Amino acid sequence: MTYIPHTEAERSQMLTAIGVKSLDELYAGLPAAMRFPDLALPEPASEMEVMEDLQLLSEANLHVRQASCFLGAGAYNHYVPSVVDHVLLRNEFYTAYTPYQPEVSQGTLQAIFEFQSLITFLTGMEVANASHYDGATSLAEAAILSLNHHRGKRTKIVVSPGIHPQYREVLRTYLQGQQLAIVGDESLKHDQVIHIDENTSMVAVQYPDFFGNIHDLEALGQEARQAGALLCVVANPIALGMLKPPSEFGADIVVGEGQPLGIPLSFGGPYIGFFATRDEYVRKIAGRLVGETVDSRGQRGYVMTLTPREQHIRRGRATSNICTNQGLMALAVAAYLSTVGRAGLKQVAELCYHKAHYAAQAIDQLDGYQLWNRDPFFHEFVVRCSRPVAEINEVLLDHDIIGGYDLGQVYPELAEHMLIAVTELNYKEEIDDFVEVLNEQA
Amino acid sequence: MTYIPHTEAERSQMLTAIGVKSLDELYAGLPAAMRFPDLALPEPASEMEVMEDLQLLSEANLHVRQASCFLGAGAYNHYVPSVVDHVLLRNEFYTAYTPYQPEVSQGTLQAIFEFQSLITFLTGMEVANASHYDGATSLAEAAILSLNHHRGKRTKIVVSPGIHPQYREVLRTYLQGQQLAIVGDESLKHDQVIHIDENTSMVAVQYPDFFGNIHDLEALGQEARQAGALLCVVANPIALGMLKPPSEFGADIVVGEGQPLGIPLSFGGPYIGFFATRDEYVRKIAGRLVGETVDSRGQRGYVMTLTPREQHIRRGRATSNICTNQGLMALAVAAYLSTVGRAGLKQVAELCYHKAHYAAQAIDQLDGYQLWNRDPFFHEFVVRCSRPVAEINEVLLDHDIIGGYDLGQVYPELAEHMLIAVTELNYKEEIDDFVEVLNEQA
Amino acid sequence: MNRLEPNIYELSTPGRPSHRFPDLDVPLAELPDKMLRDQLELPELSELEVTRHFVRLSQLNFGIDTAFYPLGSCTMKYNPKVNEDAARLPGFAHTHPLQDTRVLQGNLALMYTLQEWLAEIGGFAGVGLQPAAGAQGELTGILILRAYHKDRGDKHRKKILVPDSAHGTNPATTTMSGLRVVELPSDKRGNVDLDALRAECDDTVAGLMLTNPNTLGLFEEHVEEVIAMVHDCGGLVYGDGANMNALLGVIRPGDLGFDVLHYNLHKTFSTPHGGGGPGSGPVGVSEALLDYLPGPIVDTVEPGDDDLPPLYGLVMPKKTIGRVKAFHGHFGMHVRAFTYIRSYGKSGMREIADHAVLNANYLLAALRDTYHVPFDRTCMHEFVVEGRFEKAPGVHALDVSKRLMDWGFHPPTNYFPLIVREALMIEPTETESKATLDAFIEAMKSIAQEAEDHPEQLQTAPHTTAFGRLDEVQAAKELVLCCRPAELATLEN
Amino acid sequence: MNRLEPNIYELSTPGRPSHRFPDLDVPLAELPDKMLRDQLELPELSELEVTRHFVRLSQLNFGIDTAFYPLGSCTMKYNPKVNEDAARLPGFAHTHPLQDTRVLQGNLALMYTLQEWLAEIGGFAGVGLQPAAGAQGELTGILILRAYHKDRGDKHRKKILVPDSAHGTNPATTTMSGLRVVELPSDKRGNVDLDALRAECDDTVAGLMLTNPNTLGLFEEHVEEVIAMVHDCGGLVYGDGANMNALLGVIRPGDLGFDVLHYNLHKTFSTPHGGGGPGSGPVGVSEALLDYLPGPIVDTVEPGDDDLPPLYGLVMPKKTIGRVKAFHGHFGMHVRAFTYIRSYGKSGMREIADHAVLNANYLLAALRDTYHVPFDRTCMHEFVVEGRFEKAPGVHALDVSKRLMDWGFHPPTNYFPLIVREALMIEPTETESKATLDAFIEAMKSIAQEAEDHPEQLQTAPHTTAFGRLDEVQAAKELVLCCRPAELATLEN
Ligand SMILES: Cc1ncc(COP(=O)(O)O)c(C=O)c1O
Numbered sequence A, B: 001m002t003y004i005p006h007t008e009a010e011r012s013q014m015l016t017a018i019g020v021k022s023l024d025e026l027y028a029g030l031p032a033a034m035r036f037p038d039l040a041l042p043e044p045a046s047e048m049e050v051m052e053d054l055q056l057l058s059e060a061n062l063h064v065r066q067a068s069c070f071l072g073a074g075a076y077n078h079y080v081p082s083v084v085d086h087v088l089l090r091n092e093f094y095t096a097y098t099p100y101q102p103e104v105s106q107g108t109l110q111a112i113f114e115f116q117s118l119i120t121f122l123t124g125m126e127v128a129n130a131s132h133y134d135g136a137t138s139l140a141e142a143a144i145l146s147l148n149h150h151r152g153k154r155t156k157i158v159v160s161p162g163i164h165p166q167y168r169e170v171l172r173t174y175l176q177g178q179q180l181a182i183v184g185d186e187s188l189k190h191d192q193v194i195h196i197d198e199n200t201s202m203v204a205v206q207y208p209d210f211f212g213n214i215h216d217l218e219a220l221g222q223e224a225r226q227a228g229a230l231l232c233v234v235a236n237p238i239a240l241g242m243l244k245p246p247s248e249f250g251a252d253i254v255v256g257e258g259q260p261l262g263i264p265l266s267f268g269g270p271y272i273g274f275f276a277t278r279d280e281y282v283r284k285i286a287g288r289l290v291g292e293t294v295d296s297r298g299q300r301g302y303v304m305t306l307t308p309r310e311q312h313i314r315r316g317r318a319t320s321n322i323c324t325n326q327g328l329m330a331l332a333v334a335a336y337l338s339t340v341g342r343a344g345l346k347q348v349a350e351l352c353y354h355k356a357h358y359a360a361q362a363i364d365q366l367d368g369y370q371l372w373n374r375d376p377f378f379h380e381f382v383v384r385c386s387r388p389v390a391e392i393n394e395v396l397l398d399h400d401i402i403g404g405y406d407l408g409q410v411y412p413e414l415a416e417h418m419l420i421a422v423t424e425l426n427y428k429e430e431i432d433d434f435v436e437v438l439n440e441q442a
Numbered sequence C, D: 001m002n003r004l005e006p007n008i009y010e011l012s013t014p015g016r017p018s019h020r021f022p023d024l025d026v027p028l029a030e031l032p033d034k035m036l037r038d039q040l041e042l043p044e045l046s047e048l049e050v051t052r053h054f055v056r057l058s059q060l061n062f063g064i065d066t067a068f069y070p071l072g073s074c075t076m077k078y079n080p081k082v083n084e085d086a087a088r089l090p091g092f093a094h095t096h097p098l099q100d101t102r103v104l105q106g107n108l109a110l111m112y113t114l115q116e117w118l119a120e121i122g123g124f125a126g127v128g129l130q131p132a133a134g135a136q137g138e139l140t141g142i143l144i145l146r147a148y149h150k151d152r153g154d155k156h157r158k159k160i161l162v163p164d165s166a167h168g169t170n171p172a173t174t175t176m177s178g179l180r181v182v183e184l185p186s187d188k189r190g191n192v193d194l195d196a197l198r199a200e201c202d203d204t205v206a207g208l209m210l211t212n213p214n215t216l217g218l219f220e221e222h223v224e225e226v227i228a229m230v231h232d233c234g235g236l237v238y239g240d241g242a243n244m245n246a247l248l249g250v251i252r253p254g255d256l257g258f259d260v261l262h263y264n265l266h267k268t269f270s271t272p273h274g275g276g277g278p279g280s281g282p283v284g285v286s287e288a289l290l291d292y293l294p295g296p297i298v299d300t301v302e303p304g305d306d307d308l309p310p311l312y313g314l315v316m317p318k319k320t321i322g323r324v325k326a327f328h329g330h331f332g333m334h335v336r337a338f339t340y341i342r343s344y345g346k347s348g349m350r351e352i353a354d355h356a357v358l359n360a361n362y363l364l365a366a367l368r369d370t371y372h373v374p375f376d377r378t379c380m381h382e383f384v385v386e387g388r389f390e391k392a393p394g395v396h397a398l399d400v401s402k403r404l405m406d407w408g409f410h411p412p413t414n415y416f417p418l419i420v421r422e423a424l425m426i427e428p429t430e431t432e433s434k435a436t437l438d439a440f441i442e443a444m445k446s447i448a449q450e451a452e453d454h455p456e457q458l459q460t461a462p463h464t465t466a467f468g469r470l471d472e473v474q475a476a477k478e479l480v481l482c483c484r485p486a487e488l489a490t491l492e493n
């Protein structure tokens, strides 16, 4: 299959116009010995054959719609209303690029502006940017903002062990070149508050945390504020459909993973990181910002703004290198939130909440299983099992059930603990079946 | 799930503006006793639940991509390039209606004009209309055209038994109110030529015929012409990618089923009937015609034309009642033919041809099976079996093979004969497997 | 600098590489040389050229998804996106119409259920899904009437009564069926004129074709009497169900005495109009006519029980008028309509009608003082006003329509029904919001004012669309119905 | 009558029924009252309103599928539709990143194969697919260099050499990685200035970031020498692969001596740009750097044999720099790129580069006489001209760009690279036809003429688009970054 339009005749006309005899000649300046390698790739194939291959590969997977899925841990199986993908398939949206030329990009610009607005209101903050790669990198970008806010004078980031382990990994990857300490997540018992001091740039916490717990962050916010550190909350956006926005705990930055808002699981990506903060930090935000303005005809319109923050202007002095971000995913989130709306998001949140509690209670009553969470939780909870989680999950799979996350993999103290997520897609019947199989495996 | 936007407040504002107190009052003029029946319908459901139901229903089917399909008989399993459906999903195309207002319908109008052009060139005729419901009704409309052409003075339609049986059924349904004879298809042995006389309005024949045969229609065309009857050819459009167009046999009307040109099988519909003829009959064509013109600014544009032929103007004197036709399917055909293009259509035709012959030859060599076709055939052929076709098909199904059409169902003389179709979607391996299972069932 | 979109032949370049199919994997067979064509005048484009062409063309259209589209009689309601997804599920989209029905129980269950639901909604004993559109539903229905009378030996019933407000397909259908149209006048309130009807009711009446609500958007006030008169003279009553949207959950045509009715899935049940189809026009019939339905229809061939669902099969009604289409009708549309009814459910049906009627009456109330309403009473889902102005005699309904485009609205239906001068037939549908209706009202009022102040603004409209008025006379005179390929491709590969 | 599209909050109506989820089917649990929010300022729209809004917005965009889009450095080639279908197959789209990999062998096989193919195309020992975009690929690569030196105890290597023609992400990446940027000037032919490079090559060099072809679209003429110099002083060479489209099947960066390189799947491998992402920026590395790749990557954990495919697993490279993203990268983009490479295959790779280079040189040859070409030699897949005119000093590159919109073209990249005055960076890509290029040439020439004759036509352009020039100063000054909901919704249901 080729998408190259040239005919033989056109090719030779063009070569003549250029003044060369062959295509090879165009590469005369390239090291001759290495030119035109013989690549070990498959032969070209027709679309029909390619699609068959892909179909077969996809069928070699067990997907979550073929099973009951109780796995979350940072990626959630939610229902995506049909209209969302119909919007994404608009050719003018997905085949455009970054709206450098606003006169012919108002569609993208207004959609991003709306995404920013939706995130701003959802998080309760004052301003949101056009997106980051995912929840993990938005946390890293928050840390960088805090470091810049403190002009590099503070060299400690305090993180809660209740933040998604992979987010903490990414944070450490991003900051490995800086001279600073990332502390607080040494063990679950650990109280981060003891780390907060005058050298602390940012305190980061997850809400609900990785184990599903809904903590009141009021006190932590005050500690951070007192120490002059920024409070960053990693929030689950569906939970914000019912829970107090982090702004109410005095959060300075709210970041998170937007995947639950209309983006398919897709084996982990593309997703979208959202990033909201206070107006006072707007000039330190990484990434694109779209602002309202007017055009030469007096019409309201939108442009990318405050670009001097960004790499293409500030180059080596920019605080982030982000360029391409998650435009189309921002559109998905905007379409999702517009479609489900105020009432719908609340409904999803509550469905998740009640179903998770129904499941938790039922499992807690089984012999051999015990609910680990002591605090209120949202749609995810931890169960102490009396066997290795991997073994239980294997049996569950035989029943077409995708079991929860094996916490022992990353939290040694939580061996034989399973993190279970429940969403609106889990009917009562599925939950009951799940509980029954767990019971048999106790 | 509702798509009604009204809020409670709006509803009452609107009722007030109308001057009524309740919605019920709007129906005051309706027979009171029968108002507001209690309908035995399911409760409303969320999109998520509805989609799950539909998914389950669809999975209760065995579809042709889950099996090897050798079934044709008027509906063919061809590959549809991906781009076709992306075009059909353009909101502006599928949510518009008949282009009554050309200033805001140029997209639809030009696409139909292009469809007409493609069909004109493919069939070799001079003019084509915007579509009929399917191949069968386009044959019926051809017959009606012929009757009108002869001003009702000829009362016989001669049809070949090699025309799709269901098309002949539909022809008879359509014409049951007219005083005329439809003859020629009494048995396969029958030579239609003997029926052609001065009273014959139209002679209809299929090309390739229902059994796949490619007949030279030259002689038949001459017979028809001599008798002053119109020759109507029901053509397979994929076959026209390699075979002589019916215009070369002197066809007056070429009709057919457009499904093979980019339309999914979809259990039989929606498909599209195409209809092409000579310029001299253009004022007698049923259905929409789009013509080129200019707008007030001097731009080239398109409009529906010769509308005085149609029911909305001519009412009881119109020759057809067709109104809504197959607009979106015409777009699919236009997109398909533009995508595969000259070389692609020929390639598909030849793939079908060669694969069908490979299969036919292999089956003919088996004990217990015999190729029935004596003439050249295209991508479908008949095999005489030594057992009931239904029995063989049952075994084939166990091997995930969808066998051919059981001809005995409609042609008593062809009991134990199977009509087998092969397309570009049947790989050699599938054909070999099919032959092997047939062999085991001999 | 005006960038008109070339046509697909103008965009073609000989030799352009286009879509590629797999290589042949079997030996070459001998070709029937004598039968091969030597020219194939199809265009040659790259996939990008094809995509860009059709995307650009699409942008020249108004559709429901871009603009308010109050095209009367066409019920341009929102087409839910989930319907599109459902119809594209591989388990539906890739089923062959002649497969063994035992492996297609999903399709059959869906069709069976849809038959039942439509019958329940319309108040009929049974429904056949085969007809492809409204007009084919009409043909089906009238052929059923004809067959019924014929079967009873009632051979001289050749007259079909058709009100003068009827859609053109009604009389055209009658003629196609070999019967004779007798047109009935409407009375002052837009009803069938009872005296005229009475005068025609004799033993040559095969039936009456009645649209209710009629094309004025008005409920036939004497519907029971009208139906009784026809029944009393031995005729049957055919219902043109194009306007069923007003009746969902409100009143059932079958209960009113209609003997046959066609549904328009592409109107009432939200399947997309596709730029002019495909539609779907199932037909519902009373008990007495069940056996005449076109076939096959879906029926249970083995009853189900607690453990097993019933086995469905395709069966031909005993005295069927025959097939009206190859295969089983527009299954893809059946899937969409099924999805739609399943979504709204029982209570949703009436909500649809309620809001369709509410929206129409709201518009009517707002426009009544500005536009002349020829038959002014509570309307159902649509209404008709006159697009003419005493103070601006040179302005016509068409001018109002064209000017509406400048406001971003698709115009209403023009010049139908024929009994209204300068008709503008306005059907908002239930899926439009008050805000949209208010904007439309503003436009309509402003246009009426403009008709007096600046009539030329209307007469030369539209101004802001990509195309101005098209010359229909030239189109009909010059009759260019096919691209002229710039260069008739003679290279054959 | 100008119909601006309101924003989503302006379109909201309190109480509007919107998308409905299933009813709760379990008992209510107690809610954590203290933790509940009392306001949720989200809009409320019907599905039709949502659809119409986004469809209308989309029409305000130019995209590849509507217009030629020669945005330099971005490789705006055709995005095949089949790629979109492939990524949406349920078996891919509905897989959870933390499922047991034994039931996700389809995903892993695809990723493994893509790793292998990209490594083969680039001439590297291995590839990691995790990075989300080009810039993250850069960060990954530079962190790998850093880790490599650190591992060897080479602690004072803090200097990253970056040519002045480099993309802004290159220096920004360097800083983010805690290293120091040293900018290298370009020579007269657009190459890295060898003397300047030589002067910087010492034992504090961590590496060089080289874009080849560079952002002028020119192949680095001394590339082997440049790389050797850096290697000789103990540094490593990072390749910015944004311009790989020119090299497919032509030359492999790994063969040239690059140690690390990021690929842009959203440029070279046709995954859509999505209005600004998602992209995908896999990183290829030489043997010596394999263990530093971010992870997990896909590897075979049990070899296959004739009957069984290998078992794939996710493994963490031994000395990994760590994760750069949660999970495994932009899998949806991996599927598309896989589909693309599989379609073109072995021979197709070079055909892509050939025609990208052919198209660029064709444009360059045609425009050379009209526009000043600062570095004029055979270009690769793109080239840079100056958008300024001696006879029209008031006209700028931006004006040329805006005027191109009136011709229906998306403008080239403006004001990059920074070393060219009034830069217009033009990248046609291989999927555009000669006819399109000819039309673009005509436009460019006509605009150049117009710049002299009617400069104001350029300075006030665009004229035919839905929007005129936007006021960027006001945007930055007033800083409105969020809708102001007309009415802060206080009803809480
Ligand atoms: C009242 C009425 N009857 C019949 C029809 C014909 O229906 P169809 O176009 O589906 O054939 C229409 C179509 O617009 C109509 O409005």
Ligand SMILES: Cc1ncc(COP(=O)(O)O)c(C=O)c1O
Binding pocket: A322, A323, A324, D073, D074, D133, D134, D135, D136, D167, D169, D170, D211, D215, D240, D242, D243, D264, D279, D280, D281
């Ligand atoms: C030369 C070059 N390098 C790096 C980048 C950054 O890539 P991305 O936008 O994918 O992060 C770009 C993007 O435009 C580029 O053109």
